[in-house]
Amino acid sequence: MRLEKIFIQNYKKFQEETIKFNQDINIFVGDNNSGKSTILEAISMVITGKVGGLPIINKLNLDWFNSQVRKQFKASLIKQESIEPPEIIIEAYFDISSFSEAEVKLNSYKGSNNFLRENAAGVRVHIKLNPEYSENYKELLKNGKIEDIPIELYKIEFRNFAGSFEYYSTGLAKKIAIIDTTKKDYGSVLNRFISNSISNFLSEDEKANLRVAYRTNRKDFTNSDSFKKLNEKISLDYSFADKKVNINLRENEIDSWKNEMSISLDDIPIENVGFGIQNLLKSHMFLRENTEVDILCVEEPENKLSFTNMSIFIYKLSKLEKQLFISTHSSFVANKLNLKNIHLVSNNNIKKFSDVPKDTYEYFLKLSGYDTLRLILAKTIILVEGPTDELIIQRAYKDKYGVLPIYDGVDVMSLGGVAFKNYCDLAMMSQKEIFITTDNDGNYLRKKEKFKPYSDYVRVFIEENEEKRTLEPSVLSVNSDNFWELKKIIYHGQDADSKTETDILNFMLNNKTDWALRVFQAEHPIKYPNHINELLEALKHEK
Template identity: 35%
Template sequence: MYISKINIENFKSFKGSFKLFLDRGINIVVGENEAGKSTIIEAIHLTLSGLLNGKYLNNELTQYIFNYEVVTEYLDNLNKGINSMPPHILIEIFIEGEDISEFEGNGNSEKTNSSGISLKIAFDEKYKKEYEDLIKIGGIKSLPIEYYNILWSSFARDENITIRTIPIKSALIDSASNKFQNGSDVYISRIIKEFLESNEIVEISQSHRKMRDYFMEDDSIKKINDKIKEATKISDKKVEISVELSSKNAWENSLMTYLDDIPFHYIGKGEQCIIKTKLALSHKKAKEANIILLEEPENHLSHAKLNQLISDIKKHSNDKQILISTHSSFVSNKLGLEHLILLNNKKTIRLNNLSADTKLFFEKLSGYDTLRMILCKKAILVEGDSDELVVQRAFMDANNGLLPIEKGIDVISVGTSFLRFLEVAEKLEKNAIVVTDNDGDVNALKLKYKKYLEANKKHTIKICFDDVIDSGNLKIRTKEFNYNTLEPKILKENGISVMNKIFGKTFNDIDEMHKHMKSNKTDCALKIFDSKDNIKFPQYILDAIVD
């Protein structure tokens, strides 16, 4: 049993209808800040648990969970005398799997015969007269939440379902947030409770009741209660302090989880995240098909701990559905880019059908900044640090001192993995530019990039290189010098006197300058980047920075 699709209407950042399809195993949602990643996770958890910000929705209902634009339009219409119905929130979760026939029907926004549940927050018609009277006197300045109703129902139109009868349970794990601090222990205690058999729960409850008896028989407590009785009359009834036992499951509220004698909510956030995730992954009631919702697992975790967490997630992804939001390339690469969902302008793009080699490459060499390319407006891909610095300087000279990133363009060092990144860029139709050396063999370069050149040219991908092959007599030891990399091309454009001034050198022999620039690539690139002098750049660099 798993969630195949979710429909969100007018909840927080989503105006109108937004649909997201989910896979059975791992789903990785990435996007810029405010793209709606957290809202998706909140919507799923709210519908499955009734909890918002760790508290029950009935106690947390506010107009601020409604889409701001929708609320503003509604209030503007009322001010203009246009009679509008108050906006609603609808969250629908479509379920696939076995033993869900009782949730099957066409009671969903698509009117399709599907299995699922819906949560609707909408105006309650029984308040229609009061609402109309309020409109007449112009008394509505904000969303009339007091006239709203919260309704859970199945697609079979059963309005009597409860959180307990919903077949899929959710576990929300957010290591970055402090808002669940008080609820963190409740969360972990609930998971531990679900590991217990019925007879074990009865035993705990009885033991908890015995605690009251021990508490009340303690001499110091007896003394305090006697003192209360002798004090000025508080009430006609007996007043005394005791242990809370008013509800059947009172023990749950007082259950405290300890790690090495330290209360759970006092341990580090990273350790909390790992323990919660492991408990959720190892939940013995696998048939309940829990969905695990992970908010930015990279927060508060060292590289080693994050690697451990990802390993645990991958191990259990066959029998659990997992939805992760992240800003970490490491997390995305390690869990598999094929599971990635890019959220952009409330639309989704998937990285389906990546080649097996590319998926394995990024998984095994997970330090590559794939998300930098995926999330930027345009990517300029270069081989190394020195190329990155030179391209940025050329861009700044052409754009009044603005760095590329200030215009949404990211210059990214990718080593020799250009084709891997281009495959990802092509799938996403991402604007990507490759800046590369010709290394003295233009034909080999054209063969390497034949998929993106001439007749095969893609409108989103551009390959920039110098098509002139330079040569000379310089040898370093016994190896012939390569005149067709970035450094000799810059020296060729500017001449030795300009380079001497930039580097603070006094070379008279151009070969000595070649040797210096080859041996000190990054240092030379830094001096070029910081130089106040005018610098000429090779044409293929200039081609790369043109909009």
Template identity: 35%
Template sequence: MHIKKLIVYNFKSFYGKFEISLDEGINIIVGDNEQGKSTILEAINLCLTGFVGGRYFKAELSEHLFNVDIVNEYLSSLNTDNKKEPPSFLLELYLDDDSIPEFMGDDNSLKSGNVGLYYKVQFDERYKLEYENLVKHGEINSLPIEYYEVVRSSFARNYLTNRQVPLKSALIDSSEFRYRNGSDVYVNRIIKDLLDEKELVEISQAHRGMKDEFKNHDAIKRINEKISKSSRVTKKNVTISTDLNTQSAWESSLSAYVDSVPFSLIGKGEQCLIKTNLALSHSKTIESNLLLLEEPENHLSYSKLNVLLDGIIRGSKDRQVILCTHSSYVANKLSLKNLILLANKKTVRLSDLSEDTYDFFKKVAGYDTLRLVLCDKAILVEGDSDELIVQKAYSDVKGRLPINDSIDVISVGVSFLRWLEIAEKINKEVCVVTDSDGDLSALKKKYKKYLDDPKKYSNIKICFDEIIDKGSLIVSGKPFNYNTLEPKILKANGLQVMNQVFETNYQDEDDLRKFMKNSKTECALKIFNTSHKINIPEYILKAINDE
């Protein structure tokens, strides 16, 4: 069983309707800040558990859980003749399992037969008369939460408790840690779910035995006798003991330990690993088959992150995993095939990339692919020196660095076509700045579809110098390549200017060419930091001025 679709109405950052389709296995949600990634995880977990922020939702109900624009529209209308009804928010989960008829029905926003459940917070009509009196006297300045009710139901109109929900979730947020008596609430819950009914009874009985032993200890008897004699509060007997008034009292008093250290005191990275692996190793697979992860890369070293990701990959064979991340490494490692881009409250998938491209980024996971996904525009270059020169050129032309305009200059090695494949799918504006290496026919063949059909690929621009330069210089027994970035910059500026920039005194251009070839990054840094006027090759300016 897995969630195939989530529909949200007016919850937190989502105004009106938002819909996201989810796959079985791994789902990777990426997006800029404040796009609603965390809210998606929170909505799913709330619908399934009735908890928000680790607390029971009914105790946390606040107008801030409603979309702020919806609330403001409602409050503004109260001073007009066209008063709006108190707003509500709705969370719907559509499931793929047709074997649970008690969850199949048309009580959903699509009004069609589906399997699923919903969580709705709405105005309680039983308070309508009192509410109307308050509105009449102008006494409502905020959302009247006290008149609201929470409804959780299946699509078959069956009200639900947590026990009846067929899909159990574990939400693990390594950026937040909520402790209860020194132990993480999620760890306690996961451990509890690992146990069967007999084991839960055994723990409860053992815990009750601790109360009896505590109460009958000689020191406690003496202390209680003293308290009773000294008390002036009441004529009744006052004593101290342990609290076992509820069946689940042991949950709030037990603490998890790791190598004899309380869970709350171990490293946060280790906490994330333990919680994730506990959830993935859950014995009740049928009941606990959804793992929600918020930025799993937080607090983890490179090696520990790899351990975690390998565990997620193995565990996703039996469970659905939905995670949010800002890490390209996480996205690449778990496969871009599973990536969902969230932008402007809409979703875009990196579907239909070639299997070779998926596999490439999965195996060479260090490429910062999310920089391309999340920027407004990208300029792709081959290496570090190219990146520095393009940054310098942009700064000279625009008076600021490209990143200040949400334009990212990204070094991609020789894998331009793989990055362009991604850009095609998400319609990202991209400029490629590349060397011709003296072979225009090979370069034009490589980028043929983009060069031949610029209207179809209007978001992709290929920038290179169409002039082939030649010379007689031989380096290490091979003809020197006059058609790379460094000799093109020398050609645009001349020997005297470049000597001033590099603080060198070469008398011959070929000697300077060899110096620039052997010290690419050093020369690029000198150019980036120089106060001298530098002429930028035209093909680079073409990429910068292509708005």
């Protein structure tokens, strides 16, 4: 079984969103709090009827509702408007062509009882005001007793698209599994492994022998001299209603010994090995025990793993014949599982990486080992032509704001002028604002015009004086009244006296990274060209 798409209305980040899926691998990439995990959570909710292993109704809370929708509802209450409370809808649309012979029965889930009014096979969860409480709601509303979404009056309704109720109890939940590497929740997986191992490898006689051995050990413990001495001292020190008080082991069920068992790796208890290894083992055992699973959701597979172990884990995931849904911050994970499988999650909208123009997509495909997702994951990003610009921007930012830009969440990325177009395409698709500073190359207006199609999301800062084609003459010009200090910095004080402006400019043009690094490391600041100062000022609002 495969999911074709999911529809989400009013759930957390998503006011109304339809997300189409790949049949094999889906990687959701975005900054923190962008909604990646919400998508995985929504998939799990609509298929299983549960959140975090508990029924949805037990976990329902106000924070589930889209913040904008909730805000509008509360505003209507203040205005004393009569309004229906908001609802949450999550719908999973199945790919009928993916059904196995055993899953053909899912065709009975086909119908148009869905938000999109499509004749499709699928299931939906609908969180809404319980009609039985509608009069209660109206009365409370009339008396001004409603101050927020009245979830106490809500119900959770599960239907398939044919209109039938309670679909999740038919075994559909067995088709999906969730591996959350951010949580230490391996207990249930290990307990199941232990229980299955005992059942598979021990005869009834052998299990009976273990029960006897466990009970004998408990008896030996309570019959030990130290334990008896403890109870003697308690009896002398404390009594209750003329009754003797002592300590004993609890009487347990016949198979309680299984609960005392754990797993060791090379004789080291699993509780004492690293979190990353725990995650690997948990994932390995989980997949081994859940053979019926068709849909696998993995939260941050890179979490707490070394580069080598992460490589192994990602390789194993890629070989599974399952529909994968993965949330990640890692460019490595994204590159290993193919860029065509990436869904960019940004500013409450979701786009497929492959939706960018073809030449841009092919450009990024060639950067298999490159930090492809840096633009998407950065809080704020400045794109520059090369390492010279990068060093100068870094130092200029530090001189203005007291810290390097990265400590304010501002990433400065050097990529070469020919790549600007590709990153601008990416910025437009992900609706992310970016900042660019580049040379005018002798034609300010023509250079500015190149970025005009991207003006909604791209802010460009260029030297207007066309005689100053690159950064070097611009820096030299604004430091003309401070020429001596600039000479000392660039020449490290060596033979600086005899150097003219032409000498300095030639040195800067022929040793671009060297002069920029010396400025970056200098004890005293220099002056910066106007277009750089304008860029820094624009960043003030991003801090």
